[in-house]
Amino acid sequence: MQIGKKAVLVIFGICIPLLAVACLAGMTWLHSEVDAIRSYVIEKELESIQSQVNRDLERFQLQLDNFSINYQIETPTDLLPEAALFGSTHVLQLKDGQLEPIDKQQPIIPQLPMELLASEQAQAGVYFDKVQALGYLISISAKDAESERLVSISRLTDDYLATLGFVDFATQIKIEAGSAKPGLVLADNTVIAQLAIPALVHQQPVHLSIAFSNQFFSRMAWQYSLLTLGGLSLVIALQLMLFIWLRNAVFKPLNYLSEQVGGLGLDLKGRAYINGAGIHGTGKNEFGQVTESINQLLDSLYRQESQSQVTLEFIAEAVILTDIHCEVSYINPYAERLLQLSNAQAQGKRIHELLPGNQSLSDKVNAFMQSPSLSIDSIFLRLNCDSPKLLSASLAHFSNHSGEIIGAVLVLKDTTQEALLKRQLQRQSYLDPVTGLLNRTTFEERFMGYAQSSQSLAVVYLDLEQFKLINDSSGHAIGNKMLKKVARVIESCLSDNMLLGRIGGDEFGLIVRDSSALAVAKLIKKIIAGVGCQTVTHNDTCYRVGVSVGVALSRVNKDTDLLGLLKDADIACLAAKRKGCNQVHFYDGRDIDLSYQRNAPKWAVRIVQAIEHNELILYYQKIKCLSSHSHRQRLEILLRIQEPGGRILPPAQFIAAAESFKLIVDVDKEVIRKTFLWLSLNEGLWDDHCLSINLSGSSLGAEGMVDFILSQQKRFGVPSSCICFEITETSAIQNRSRAMKMLLDLRKRGFAFALDDFGSGFASYGYLKEMPVDYVKIDGCFVKNLASNAKDYAIVKSVNDVCRxxxxxxxxxxxxxxxxxxxxxxxxxNYAQGYGIGRPQPLDSYQGILAPEKQMA
Known part of the structure; x- marks a missing residue:
């Protein structure tokens, strides 16, 4: 349906009828409001009349009471002028049950019921005489023993009744016999209401019949109706004007644009646009802008279509478009070359007809279009042609503007070269590129499965000797040549059930299962002999290599640590290297040195944790003064690690690991920090104590060590006279130049130095005269047998003489x-230190020992 017809239907079929209904409902509501107002006004007027009648009755009774009093003291003749003051009111005297007028000229009065006259009570009310059809106000005085009863009667005239109501509203008021009927009666533009008034005789009720004028309310209802109809007419007129404007300014231009757009086709060659010259009417400018926007959109669509066309033509993937029936509607040039078909030849064919050997492809595409998913994982296809190709196919479906799936796009990518490269990379990922043996990662993975079917294992670690000389002097190419020869020789010595891999630069791993130690030893000797025969020549120089071998033997069960066996073989190989070239060493767990080496990585981790969690504990050992003039008490700071359970570990278990894994400098820094902190908390010890801190060879001249020591001194404010650094004779000789610089820098700032383990080297005296040290600690190997060994005595004496x-x-x-x-x-x-002087104690406990001395001082 056109938009103009829809607008007509909405305006004339819906809006105007709804407005008419709303108008009628409004008029009905207004009339009901007018009726409610009329009822309210009449109700208030009736209340006013009721009140007026009650007040008149009260005044009438009051006048009778006054007259009765005066009547007793004056003669009736003298009261006549006063009685005349009532106007139409007449006063009668009740004698012997009969009413006698005081004024003999009074008119005839109504006949009152005898039961009313017999009553002794004062009464007042309205009485209606049915014979005369007249109403009266009657008041009867109470019975008095000294006087006769009086009756006052006044006829209710039309003039009096007219004064009860509002002028021009209560048009007629008359009195009638009977009870008043509720409600209002509308008759000839008049509203009649009945109002009950006090009756003199309760058995003979009377009421007022009041006619109210309805002109004012009728006029009000008519004005409201005219106002509502006028508003309805205005709204209808505005809607008609709006419709006329919409038809000329909107509907006609829209119809024109619809015809123009309907005749367009997205033809890249024709490139049709909308002609805005045919738009007329008041909306010409606005729809001219709309036309320009549509033309810009068309231009953008043409450009995108052109870009898509170019992309499809030059993309390096085959693109196939199908309709909802899986019939081909388009293939791009790359697909034409891949499938050896033209676009015209491919159109209308099923997909599997273009790809022989893939009969189920059409069914997959059809099932895919029936599914709600928008994409699917890649499908791998094989294209059988002159040179078979491996293709990767990805699918997606496209929809129209209503979301209905209308086709699919199949993108084919030639992955033949990628598959070959991937296979090559996979091979390289588990093989060593130089020797063709398993690399370390694959070797360890195969080791796990290899051991499951074994009862015993021999893990052999082979490390080439003199191989670095080949690389350094002749280059890696010659080194690789030697590695290939060594690998071939080792392989030639092995049987099929053995596992071999290159696990390092010049290291090989070998797994032998279910063989005796003797058989493994014979195999290793054969390998060593074969490797020793291999030579490579470069620049007329012949190179040979040797091999050191470590072996770890173990029975296999579920608790066997396979990677631990490989580590044991490595440790055994290091022991073999220390023996010399072409040596073999079998790992023995009872060997303490090998056990330390095996556990060194665990200790390194534990040291890092201890530093991070503040588990390094400082101990001290006293140094006793024997013959020195110094007044200072000397303590050597020692180090322990506290386990989470509270156990204290001595340094022999972790210092070697700290040195092997380059952690000793961090350990030294932590000891320095903790010592300075302790001294800062015990300021009373500064004048008479000196603490000795051991520095490792790695810390001598280490980058930033001097700055660290000085920063800690500044941070904690500890005087340098309280600190003495101990360095071993061996580390001082090995790091002579760096040690000298560090000693000179720190001694300038007041720190003292001690040369530890003096006498263990052969050049001690030669270096001693160059080292700026303050103390020499004589090695304990000369001291512990001093009392019984004259040679040790002489050595100690000579050292002391030279130092003095x-x-x-x-x-x-x-x-x-x-x-x-x-x-x-x-x-x-000068000083002595050892168990004979005192055993090591926690440094935190030293304050408690010193406290009593401080108090005595």
């Missing part, structure tokens, strides 16, 4: 008994 000449104080270590202390005092040693 150089101005260096001496400290003897490993002092375990009083006998040794006595000998040291004879020699003149």
């Amino acid at each position: 000449v150089m101005g260096i104080e001496t400290v003897a270590e490993f002092v375990e008994n009083q006998e040794i202390i006595d000998k040291l005092e004879v020699i003149g040693i």
Whole structure:
């Protein structure tokens, strides 16, 4: 249906009838409101009349009472003028049951019921005489023993009744016998209502019949009706004007645009646009803008269509479009070349007809279009042609403007080269590219499965000797050549049930299962002999390599740590290298040195955790003064690790691991920080204590170590005289230049230095005169047998003599008994340290020991 017809239907079929219905409903409501107002006004007028009648009766009774009083003291003749004041009111005297007028000229009065006259009570009310058809106001005085009863009668005239109502509203008021009927009666533009008034005789009720004028309310209802009809007519007129404007300004231009758009076709060659010259009417400018926007949209669609066409023509993937019946509607040029078909030849065919050998493809596409999903995982196809190809197909369906699926697009990608490359990369991912053996990752993965069907395993770790010389002197190409030869030789010595892999630069791993240790040893000797025969020549130089072999043997069960066996073989290989070239070492868990090496990684992790969680604990050991002029008490700071359960670990279990894994510098820094912190909390010890801190060889001259020490001193405010750093003779000699610089820098700032384990080296005296140290700690190997060994005594004495000449104080270590202390005092040693002086104690407990001395001082 056209929009103009829809507008006519809405305006004339819906809007105007609805307005008419609303108008009628409004008029009805207004009339009901007018009726309600009329009823309300009449009700209030009736209440006013009722009130007026009651007041008149009260006044009438009051006048009779006044007259009765005056009547007793004056003669009737003298009261006549006063009685005349009532106007139409007449006063009668009740004698012997009969009414006698005081004024003999009074007119005839109505006949009153005798039962009313017999009553002794005062009464007042309205009485209607049916014979005369007249109403009266009658008041009867109460019975009095001293006087006669009086009766006052006044006829209700039309003039009096007219004064009860509102002028021009209550048009007629008359009195009638009988009870008043409720409600209003409308008759000839008049509303009649009945109002009950007080009756003199209750058995003879009377009421007022009042006629009210309805002209005012009728005029009000008519005005409201005219106003409503006028508004309805105005709205209808406005709707007609709106319709006329819409027809000229909107509907006609829209119909024109619809015809123009309906005749367009998205032809890239023709490129048709809408002609805006045919638009007329008041909406020409607005629809001219709409026309321009539509033309811009068409231009954008043409450009997108052109871009899509170019993209489809030059894309390096085959694109096939189908209709809802899986029949081909278009293939791009790449698909033409791939399928060796033209677009015209492919149109109308089923998809599987274009791809021989893929009969189910059409069914898959059809099922896909019936599903609600918008995409699907790639489908791999094989194209059988002169050179078979592997294709990856992806599907998507497209819909019209209403969301209805109208076709599908199939994109084919030639993945033949990708598949070949992927296969090659997969091969490279588990094979070593130089030797063709398994790489370390694959070797360890195969090891897990290889061991499941074994009862015993021999894990062999082979490390080439002198291989680095080949790489450094002749280059990696010659080194790789040697690796290939070594790999071929090892493979030639193995049987099919053995597992071999290259697990490092010049390292190989071998797994032998269910063989005795003797058979494994014979196999290794054969491998060593074969490897030793391999040579490579470069620049007239012949190179050979050797091999060190570590072996770990184990029975296989569910608790066997397979990777741990490989680690044990590596540790055994290191032990073999220490023996020399072409040596074999079998791992033995009872070997303490090998056990430490095996657990070193765990200790390294534990050290890091201890630093992070503040589990490094400081201990101290006293250094006793034997013959020194110094007043300072000396303590050596020692290190422990506290386990979560509370167990304290000695340094022998973790210092070697810290040095192997380059953690010793961090450990030294933590010890320095904790020592400075402790001293800052015990300021009372600064004047008479000196704490010795051990520095490792790695910390000597380490980058930033001096700055760290100085920053901690500044942070905690500890004087340098409280600190002495101990360095071993061996580390000082190995790091001579760096150690010298560090010693000089820190001694300038007041720190002291001690040379630890002095005497264990062969060049001790030569270096001693160059080292700016304050103390020499004589190695304990010369001290512990001092009392019984003359040679040790002589060595210790000579060291002390030399140090005394150089101005260096001496400290003897490993002092375990009083006998040794006595000998040291004879020699003149300045300080002694060992179990004979005191065992290591927690540093935090030292404050408690010192407290009593402080208090005495």
